Amino acid sequence: MKALFTYNYGEEKMNAIEKLGYEIMVINEKDIAYTEDMKDVEVLICYDPFFTLDIGRMENLKWIQLSSTGIDQVPKEIVKENNITLTNNRGGYSIPIGEWIVLKILEIFKSSYKLYQQQKQRQWKIDTSLLELYRKKIGFIGTGSIATEAAKRLQGFEAHSIGVNTRGEKLKYFDKCYPIEQLDEVLKVSDVVVLTIPYTDKTHHLINKEKLQMMKKNAVFINISRGSIVDEEALIQHLQEGNFKGAALDVFEVEPLLKDSPLWDMDNVIITPHNSWISEMKNERIFRIIYENMKRYIENQPLVNQVDIEKGY
Structure with missing residues (x-):
C-alpha cells in the first residue's frame, strides 16, 4: 500500500x-505537484499541499490524514465526490495552546507588555x-x-470556566456549559472570552460588531481558532473606541497579518504569528x-479523529 508524506x-x-506494510x-510540501508515480497513492499525510497538488488526479486516494486540526484548506468538493476519508490532528496541539491561552490571560491581567x-x-x-485571575469568569466559545x-x-x-457548545453539554473542567443559542449570555458575563470554536460556514464572522458590543468594556479577548470567525474590521473599531483591557490574537482573516493593519500599533493587543x-x-x-x-487503516479498523466534511469538524 502506497503512502505519500509531505x-x-x-x-x-x-x-x-x-x-x-x-x-x-x-x-516536501513546498515543492509538491502531481506526478504519474502518485497515481497509485492510497494514503496522503500532509498539512496543506492542496494549492499545488491536484488530489483530483490521484485516482486511488482513499484517505487523507492532516497534521492540522482545522480543515478549511482541504478541497472539500473533491473529498466528497471521491468519497475520501478525512482525519485530522484533533488534540495534538491542545496542551501548548492551552498553556498559551493561560499565558496571554496573565500577561494582559498583569500588564506585562507595559x-x-x-x-x-x-x-x-x-x-x-x-x-x-482568581474567580474571574473565562468564557470558552467552543469546548x-x-x-x-x-x-x-x-x-x-x-477561575470559573464556562463553555459554549452545540447542545450545552456539561464537560469536565467547566463549571457550566451553555448551548450555542445562549452565546449572548456568556459573552455578557465573561471577564475573558476565548475563541476555540471550529471555523465553518456557520461560524464565519460569528463575532461581529453586535457580539463585540455585548462583551464587558474591560474584558479580555483571545482568538486561537481561525481569524475569519471574527469580523476583523469590527474588532479593530471596537478596540479603537477604547474597549477591552486587552486582546491576544494568534490568528487573522489574512495571514500573514498585513503590515498596514492598525492591530500592530495597539498597546493593548498582543500579536503572535499563528504560533x-x-x-x-x-x-x-x-x-x-x-x-x-496508519496501523488501524492497514488492519481495516476504524480511524480516530474522523472529520465530518459537511459539518467542518
Missing part, C-alpha cells in the same frame, strides 16, 4: 511506518491596574480539546496519531 518525521519513525513516498516597555526605558513606575486543556490549567487559579501550537512535542504528538491511524 513531511519527513525522521528515519526511525518512517521505518516504523514501513514495517506496518506501507511503501512510502516523501515529498512593564517590559518600562524596563527597556529604565523607568521605575508602579502600575496599579493589575488584576487577579473541544484545546478549551478543555486550558480550563484544566485554569483550575489552579480558581500558539508550537512546542518541542509537536512532532511527537502528531506522529502518535499518524502511526495509530
Whole structure:
C-alpha cells in the first residue's frame, strides 16, 4: 500500500511506518505537484499541499490524514465526490495552546507588555491596574480539546470556566456549559472570552460588531481558532473606541497579518504569528496519531479523529 508524506518525521519513525506494510513516498510540501508515480497513492499525510497538488488526479486516494486540526484548506468538493476519508490532528496541539491561552490571560491581567516597555526605558513606575485571575469568569466559545486543556490549567487559579457548545453539554473542567443559542449570555458575563470554536460556514464572522458590543468594556479577548470567525474590521473599531483591557490574537482573516493593519500599533493587543501550537512535542504528538491511524487503516479498523466534511469538524 502506497503512502505519500509531505513531511519527513525522521528515519526511525518512517521505518516504523514501513514495517506496518506501507511503501512510502516523501515529498516536501513546498515543492509538491502531481506526478504519474502518485497515481497509485492510497494514503496522503500532509498539512496543506492542496494549492499545488491536484488530489483530483490521484485516482486511488482513499484517505487523507492532516497534521492540522482545522480543515478549511482541504478541497472539500473533491473529498466528497471521491468519497475520501478525512482525519485530522484533533488534540495534538491542545496542551501548548492551552498553556498559551493561560499565558496571554496573565500577561494582559498583569500588564506585562507595559512593564517590559518600562524596563527597556529604565523607568521605575508602579502600575496599579493589575488584576487577579482568581474567580474571574473565562468564557470558552467552543469546548473541544484545546478549551478543555486550558480550563484544566485554569483550575489552579480558581477561575470559573464556562463553555459554549452545540447542545450545552456539561464537560469536565467547566463549571457550566451553555448551548450555542445562549452565546449572548456568556459573552455578557465573561471577564475573558476565548475563541476555540471550529471555523465553518456557520461560524464565519460569528463575532461581529453586535457580539463585540455585548462583551464587558474591560474584558479580555483571545482568538486561537481561525481569524475569519471574527469580523476583523469590527474588532479593530471596537478596540479603537477604547474597549477591552486587552486582546491576544494568534490568528487573522489574512495571514500573514498585513503590515498596514492598525492591530500592530495597539498597546493593548498582543500579536503572535499563528504560533500558539508550537512546542518541542509537536512532532511527537502528531506522529502518535499518524502511526495509530496508519496501523488501524492497514488492519481495516476504524480511524480516530474522523472529520465530518459537511459539518467542518
